[in-house]
Amino acid sequence: MLKITNLHAKVGEKAILKGLSLTVKAGEVHAIMGPNGSGKSTLSYILAGRPGYTVTDGTAEYEGKDLLAMEPEIRAREGVFLAFQYPVEIPGVSNKYFLKAAYNSVRKHRGEPEMDAGAFLKFIKEKAKSVEMDPAFLNRSVNEGFSGGEKKRNEVLQLAVLEPKLALLDETDSGLDIDALKVVAEGVNRMRDPKRAFVVVTHYQRLLDYIVPDHVHVLSGGRIIKSGGKELALELEKRGYGWIEDKVAA
Amino acid sequence: MANQDLKELAGREYKYGFKSDIEADQVPRGLSEDTVRLISAKKNEPAFMLDWRLKAYKHWLGRTEPTWAAVHYPKIDYQNVIYYSAPKAKKKLNSLDEVDPEIRATFDKLGIPLEEQKMLSNVAVDAVFDSVSVATTFRKTLAEAGVIFCSFSDAVKEHPELIEKYLGSVVPYTDNFFATLNSAVFSDGSFCYIPKGVKCPMELSTYFRINAKDTGQFERTLIVADEGAQVSYLEGCTAPMRDENQLHAAVVELVAHDDASIKYSTIQNWYPGDKNGKGGIYNFVTKRGKCAGKRSKISWTQVETGSAITWKYPSCILLGDESVGEFYSVALANHYQQADTGTKMIHIGKNTKSTIISKGISAGHGQNTYRGQVKIAKSAQGARNYSQCDSLLLGDKCGAHTFPYIEVGNTSATLEHEASTSKIGEDQLFYLRQRGLSAEDAVGMIVNGFCKQVFNELPLEFAVEAHKLMNISLEGSVG
Numbered sequence: 001m002l003k004i005t006n007l008h009a010k011v012g013e014k015a016i017l018k019g020l021s022l023t024v025k026a027g028e029v030h031a032i033m034g035p036n037g038s039g040k041s042t043l044s045y046i047l048a049g050r051p052g053y054t055v056t057d058g059t060a061e062y063e064g065k066d067l068l069a070m071e072p073e074i075r076a077r078e079g080v081f082l083a084f085q086y087p088v089e090i091p092g093v094s095n096k097y098f099l100k101a102a103y104n105s106v107r108k109h110r111g112e113p114e115m116d117a118g119a120f121l122k123f124i125k126e127k128a129k130s131v132e133m134d135p136a137f138l139n140r141s142v143n144e145g146f147s148g149g150e151k152k153r154n155e156v157l158q159l160a161v162l163e164p165k166l167a168l169l170d171e172t173d174s175g176l177d178i179d180a181l182k183v184v185a186e187g188v189n190r191m192r193d194p195k196r197a198f199v200v201v202t203h204y205q206r207l208l209d210y211i212v213p214d215h216v217h218v219l220s221g222g223r224i225i226k227s228g229g230k231e232l233a234l235e236l237e238k239r240g241y242g243w244i245e246d247k248v249a250a
Numbered sequence: 251m252a253n254q255d256l257k258e259l260a261g262r263e264y265k266y267g268f269k270s271d272i273e274a275d276q277v278p279r280g281l282s283e284d285t286v287r288l289i290s291a292k293k294n295e296p297a298f299m300l301d302w303r304l305k306a307y308k309h310w311l312g313r314t315e316p317t318w319a320a321v322h323y324p325k326i327d328y329q330n331v332i333y334y335s336a337p338k339a340k341k342k343l344n345s346l347d348e349v350d351p352e353i354r355a356t357f358d359k360l361g362i363p364l365e366e367q368k369m370l371s372n373v374a375v376d377a378v379f380d381s382v383s384v385a386t387t388f389r390k391t392l393a394e395a396g397v398i399f400c401s402f403s404d405a406v407k408e409h410p411e412l413i414e415k416y417l418g419s420v421v422p423y424t425d426n427f428f429a430t431l432n433s434a435v436f437s438d439g440s441f442c443y444i445p446k447g448v449k450c451p452m453e454l455s456t457y458f459r460i461n462a463k464d465t466g467q468f469e470r471t472l473i474v475a476d477e478g479a480q481v482s483y484l485e486g487c488t489a490p491m492r493d494e495n496q497l498h499a500a501v502v503e504l505v506a507h508d509d510a511s512i513k514y515s516t517i518q519n520w521y522p523g524d525k526n527g528k529g530g531i532y533n534f535v536t537k538r539g540k541c542a543g544k545r546s547k548i549s550w551t552q553v554e555t556g557s558a559i560t561w562k563y564p565s566c567i568l569l570g571d572e573s574v575g576e577f578y579s580v581a582l583a584n585h586y587q588q589a590d591t592g593t594k595m596i597h598i599g600k601n602t603k604s605t606i607i608s609k610g611i612s613a614g615h616g617q618n619t620y621r622g623q624v625k626i627a628k629s630a631q632g633a634r635n636y637s638q639c640d641s642l643l644l645g646d647k648c649g650a651h652t653f654p655y656i657e658v659g660n661t662s663a664t665l666e667h668e669a670s671t672s673k674i675g676e677d678q679l680f681y682l683r684q685r686g687l688s689a690e691d692a693v694g695m696i697v698n699g700f701c702k703q704v705f706n707e708l709p710l711e712f713a714v715e716a717h718k719l720m721n722i723s724l725e726g727s728v729g
Contacts (some may be wrong), residue, residue: 050680051676052676071689072353072680072684074688081684088678088681089268089678090678090696090699091696091699092698092701102685103686105686105687105688146526162685163512
């Protein structure tokens, strides 16, 4: 589904990714772990197409297409979803209005008819229930005045509504207490599907107790320096990142 | 803001820019005492009207154009303007069916059908074409409720006592350069009177259309709500696309007696000029309401997306005790548009209350200025004001300016003022695009969200219209 080869990227003038390669197949969950500043968030932003991030070398293929050549909204409509570390507030725009516009833009792209307001409301209420979100949040402005946990839950709601093929979760666990973390993880787990892949970016192993990955990768200095199964995450939790970095340096 | 996202503004479409080919009865170019007399004669006005006009004209001669607003334009040659232009009527109209088909087609094209049976919504329309009112719908229905709604010209003839009593009672002919000019040459407009205790059974609206070349439009609206009366009034405006600038200097006066309320909504979409700033309407308008009675209320809501230059400060004089004034405004300045707009809230009565919500949006090379005054007179014991002025910038070549003037003469007053300026966030845009929205839709959504507080004040159909208009006006504002 996703094939990243020798990716180099910079933010402004600063090189962040320095030859990253990664292959993700449908149905898999990959965890990207690494110390602060290793380029984890940059990777998610590059894949989602955030302006200001420049690819200097390498490729990223998504379902056989050149992902990096697509506009951000086209990537989204093609099924790439980024759950933001810091979801953005849009004052004056109701959550359901925004979700409907997003949902219909994806449907339109797929050649499906747009869903009308009545049907969508029913659909969205079901989805909200599935992530244990109070329907009152649907009428509030997008993320405005939401707590950290509510914002993350809103991201998972969007994930559930848009049903992407490739979901990138950027530090979804940050700022969550354990109860909120469980709800978010359950929401994600319910979305696991043989046709869907997840790339979970996280600093801590904690999230991976709930979202159990098939593969774990350690990102350091802009490259993946070690890959393994879920047990690698546990080892990292115990020993930190230093020992791998030392080993690679040696 | 990353400019790959918000590039220079290109081809914004102005869909009302067509011209209609209609024979017009015009007075010669230029302004003199003879012009004023001619306009008055054409309208068969009573002597008091001509006197008033002549006084205004003489006063105007001694005045100079104001320069304090943050707008720049070449000197206007007032002798090169045509002050009166009316579509040639073949005979007096007895019913709406007799309206010139070409004019009727024009209004149809604008989405304002003049046939009552075609009107879906509960709105009575007065249609003003260049200098004169061409049709007023639902006059009979309204008359049954005792409501007078007609063109200003008809009102002068049919209700001279009301006109003589209220004309100039809120905006005197000496008020300011443009209002004085209007007083001398105004040609038509709408008049509305809601009698005691009557809640107007339908929305009233006036639709203004400038068509003829080189003409100025000088209309006057006067609305009087007697004790306990209620009315909601809407106005809309469009003009053809022309390379020359055209002058529009209107005056609106509102009077609310005890317990009366007037809600006045405007969607101003005069031709704004092209993307290089060529052409467009100069919109110099004086709007003022007097809350004359106790517990009266006047509420202004405006959505200003058109005009090359907007100079407009819908205001409230809060004379009656416990009277309420409100001002809700969205002003958009795109391309080379300049908007200097705001309000004045003059608190005189006790426990008077005012609210100001202003949302300014600047894009392209647009310059948007909020200018507002809150004045608490010595007599205004317990007065309250809340002001909120927010500016949103799209791109880095536009400007937003805020000039709040506050004058407090009574220490028991409570005033709150909040102001914010923000650039449309790259993070907001990216967030919405990551969910599948195009950059243009994303900007539209953010801007409409920004304006929501004001749009919520509009009557429903107008709110939908405003929403669409905002999206059209922003077209081409992203790369």
